[in-house]
Amino acid sequence: MRFQDAARDARAVVYAGIQADPLVAQAAELLTTATLGQRILARAVMNGETTDPGAWRIMFPRLFDAASADDRQRAVSEAILSAALAVADRGEQVRSQVRGALVEELTARLLARRAGAAVVRRERRILFDGVRAEIHPYDVTVERESAPEAYDCKWGARGINADVLYQLDDARTHASDEDGRLVVGLVVFDAARSCQVRLDAQTAPHEATWLVSLDELDALAERPA
């Protein structure tokens, strides 16, 4: 089993530009240490219709009311609201791409807290002897010889589908065929309840795939699967 950079095709070049957008890094940095409530705020605003910050403050009183949150947490919530509104302000197509890149960047940052930034890579393929390489690269990988990991990232539970589940499980199986161990995971910036509903309807193998939902993102930084 070995890791390799994905081919730099036209899609990859365009997407690399989205990934390099400073707004992606800014929002990901804020969300790395955010509370669940603040992450739900980010998801709602980036999915939202309203661009009036006052409306969002009303919708999330526990994040913005002085009675519910201290000054520091209110300041973090304001920063997240501002970044999320900047994402929402993009056109629909760009907004969707930025959201996807954000989940990947957030995943990479959380994994780096546990494994170290040097071994966390983006857009990588995994090659196995005698197995045709997958076309689509893995969004985030942890490339440690002793405990490699591969993740795909989705903005919403609706992104959970047979293709991604098969790709992850196939990689895990191929690693096992080579007497190795590859942790595979699917990171979804959506509620565990919604992810489970989506997953329950899938027939593709997923029992050995680590599902990391919005509710438990911090597990990426705290423990391997």
Add this chain to the structure above:
Amino acid sequence: MPETVQPVIDRALSAYADLVGLGESIEDEWSYVNDLAEAWNQRLAEVGELRGPEQISPAVGGAVDRAITEIGLITDPHRAIDWLSTFPQVVLLALDEAP
């Protein structure tokens, strides 16, 4: 007289039903939309059963009403499906409940 949890849940469920109707227009996702709706309806109803008579602050009722306004602005069924998951989380958070 301060508002209680149950009427707020009732308003949220009613608005949620409209959102489900919009999401259902994506035929390929009909089952997912209804499975998702069942799961979140159940969670919201559970909060109503447990805390229905409990009084809440005007800020909490206002938060849910503003979230209802927000989903009322949605016309794109794909975005509606995204909000079928997001809206209940916003409501639960306002009520200090875990998603």
